[in-house]
Amino acid sequence: MTSENSSVLKKIQSINIVNQIIIAIVIGGLLAVIAPEIAKSFSMLGSLFVNALKAVAPILVLVLVASSIANQKENSEANLKPIVGLYLLGTLSAALVAVTLSFVFPVELTLNLDGAQANPPQGLGEVLSTLAYKIVDNPINAVATGNFIGILAWGLGLGFALKRASESSKVMVHDLADAISSIVRIVIRFAPLGIMGLVANTIATTGFKTLGEFSHLVLLLLSAMVIIALVVNPIIVYLITRKNPYPLVLTCLKESGITAFFTRSSAANIPVNMELCKKLALHEDTYSVSIPLGATINMAGAAITITVLTLATANTLGIEVDFATAILLSVIASISACGASGVAGGSLLLIPLACGLFGINNDIAMQVVAIGFIIGVIQDSAETALNSSTDVVFTAAASHHITKNL
Numbered sequence: 213m214t215s216e217n218s219s220v221l222k223k224i225q226s227i228n229i230v231n232q233i234i235i236a237i238v239i240g241g242l243l244a245v246i247a248p249e250i251a252k253s254f255s256m257l258g259s260l261f262v263n264a265l266k267a268v269a270p271i272l273v274l275v276l277v278a279s280s281i282a283n284q285k286e287n288s289e290a291n292l293k294p295i296v297g298l299y300l301l302g303t304l305s306a307a308l309v310a311v312t313l314s315f316v317f318p319v320e321l322t323l324n325l326d327g328a329q330a331n332p333p334q335g336l337g338e339v340l341s342t343l344a345y346k347i348v349d350n351p352i353n354a355v356a357t358g359n360f361i362g363i364l365a366w367g368l369g370l371g372f373a374l375k376r377a378s379e380s381s382k383v384m385v386h387d388l389a390d391a392i393s394s395i396v397r398i399v400i401r402f403a404p405l406g407i408m409g410l411v412a413n414t415i416a417t418t419g420f421k422t423l424g425e426f427s428h429l430v431l432l433l434l435s436a437m438v439i440i441a442l443v444v445n446p447i448i449v450y451l452i453t454r455k456n457p458y459p460l461v462l463t464c465l466k467e468s469g470i471t472a473f474f475t476r477s478s479a480a481n482i483p484v485n486m487e488l489c490k491k492l493a494l495h496e497d498t499y500s501v502s503i504p505l506g507a508t509i510n511m512a513g514a515a516i517t518i519t520v521l522t523l524a525t526a527n528t529l530g531i532e533v534d535f536a537t538a539i540l541l542s543v544i545a546s547i548s549a550c551g552a553s554g555v556a557g558g559s560l561l562l563i564p565l566a567c568g569l570f571g572i573n574n575d576i577a578m579q580v581v582a583i584g585f586i587i588g589v590i591q592d593s594a595e596t597a598l599n600s601s602t603d604v605v606f607t608a609a610a611s612h613h614i615t616k617n618l
Contacts, residue, residue, distance in 0.1 A: 233470055236404040240411030248416035255413035258474075261406020264399045265480040270355040272392050272483055274367045279389035280500040281371020282382050294610040295502045298448065299510040300546070302602055305444050306512035307542035310436045310519035315538070319428050319524040321583060358479055364504055396483040403471060403484075410474045426587050429524060433591050436516045437598045441465060445602060449609040460608055464488065464601040472600035473593045478507040481600040488604050499607050506603030511546075513595030514559035517584070518545040522566040525580050531570050541566060559595065560584035 244251040346354075347365045354362030374385060442461070449457035467488050472481040482504055489499035519541060526533050533541075544566055563584065564577035584591065 232404040233407055236408035237411050237470075237474075240408040241415055243408075244412045244415035251412035251416035254409040257405050257409025258407070258411075258413055259409070261399075261402055261409070262475050262477065262480055264402070264406075265475060265483055266358060266477065268392070268396050268399055269479055269482045270358055270363055272396055272486070274351070274355060274363050274370075275385070275389045275392055276486070276496075276500040277364060277367030277504065278370040278374060279382075279385045280497045281368060282374035282377065283386055283497075292498065292502060292505075294452075295498070295607055296505070296509070298452075298606040298610055299506055299603075302440070302445065302448065302510060302512050302606060303515050303546045304542060305448075306436070306440045306598075307515040307519045307545040308539070309439050309444065310516040310545075311523065311535075311538045311542050313432055313436050313439075314520055314523040314527075315535070317428075317432055318527045319432055319520070320528045321429070321524050321580065364501070364508070368501075393486070397487065400484060400487055407471065407474045414474075426583065429520070429583075430587055430590055433516060433520050433587075434594055436520065437513055437594050440512050440516070441469075441598055441601070445605055449605060452609045457609075461605055463492075464604045464608075465597070467491075468604050469597040469601035473597040476592050476596050478596055478600045478603075481596070482507055485600060485604050489607060492604070492608055494608055494611055498611055499604075502607045502610075503603055506607070507600070510603050510606065511559070511599055512602055513598040514562075515542070515545045516598075517559045517591060517595055518562055518566050521560075521563050521580050521584060522570070525563075525567055525572055525576065526570050529572065529576070531572075533570065537570075559592075560588070 240251070240254070243254070346359050346362050349357075349359050349362035351362065351366040353359070354366065374382060446457035446461050449455075449460060468481065468485050471484045472478065475481055485503045485506075486499065489503060490496070522541060522545070523533065523538065560581050563581050567577040567580070
């Protein structure tokens with residue numbers, strides 16, 4: 213009996229983890245439809261998986277960034293400036309696509325919901341000051357609260373300080389980074405079970421009602437995200453690499469996007485993206501910094517959400533919006549999106565900020581936020597999948613290193 217179990221286990225382990233995840237999604241969906249009450253009990257698997265990722269991600273980023281900077285050679289291949297430029301370009305492009313689709317296919321909302329309890333920022337100044345305070349956060353608090361801006365700042369600071377350390381100290385930091393990476397790989401091996409629990413609980417709890425009630429809004433949001441993922445991003449990658457971009461784009465959507473879709477957290481998906489970058493043979497000095505940075509500032513999906521919902525609110529209230537003002541909205545949405553910080557639902561709390569551009573009061577804006585939370589099971593999942601997979605796409609493209617493994 214033991215040998216039979218061992219044989220079955222080996223067969224399961226021989227299946228590619230992405231295929232395991234797809235199988236888990238199907239099983240979770242079927243379980244939710246056939247036995248919804250039993251499916252809800254599987255939510256613990258999903259919660260454990262997401263919490264494990266969130267637990268390991270902050271310390272992984274801190275140690276890996278410090279190790280990469282400390283052990284960086286003078287002729288290192290690390291090149292972050294082009295990646296940061298692509299992150300900002302991608303976010304702005306997403307907002308512009310959202311504006312265009314909102315003009316071509318205008319959407320109106322039924323604003324009869326109670327305002328959600330939230331504390332949205334009151335202006336761009338508040339968003340920027342919040343980012344500044346996050347940078348100087350206590351390192352222990354930054355790790356404990358998942359403040360990746362602060363973690364990045366301390367990782368970079370420690371890394372540059374350790375560049376003058378002895379070789380044995382640098383080796384120790386490198387070995388510590390490898391040890392934590394090993395723990396991450398163990399966590400990721402449980403992704404199929406975790407995602408099965410997330411899928412089963414989500415479908416059993418919410419069903420498919422959300423798609424019907426707000427189908428036009430959801431369709432507009434998803435269309436914009438699909439255009440960015442399968443049209444705009446590939447064009448950007450091609451212009452940089454002069455190679456067929458779709459093997460890279462589809463690989464990232466499959467191996468990063470699927471996991472991010474169900475975890476609904478860019479921060480939680482950092483370990484998954486690190487593993488994917490390693491699989492693509494990208495330079496560790498580059499991706500160890502660019503991936504956690506992307507989880508903070510590469511927010512194309514958030515820019516789409518902010519833009520679409522703000523323009524939908526303006527349409528509902530009969531506010532005339534000219535294209536020039538809409539372009540300004542794109543810029544504001546892009547800047548605001550960078551402050552969403554990879555938190556589930558974070559982009560929704562920035563909608564009142566964009567609504568303020570059109571003089572829409574906070575009470576109405578918060579009703580729109582409430583609608584966002586209702587469709588969040590779809591919108592936030594797709595948004596996170598786009599954001600997180602694009603982190604790897606742009607890192608690989610800017611590194612001019614699309615491997616033959618694709």
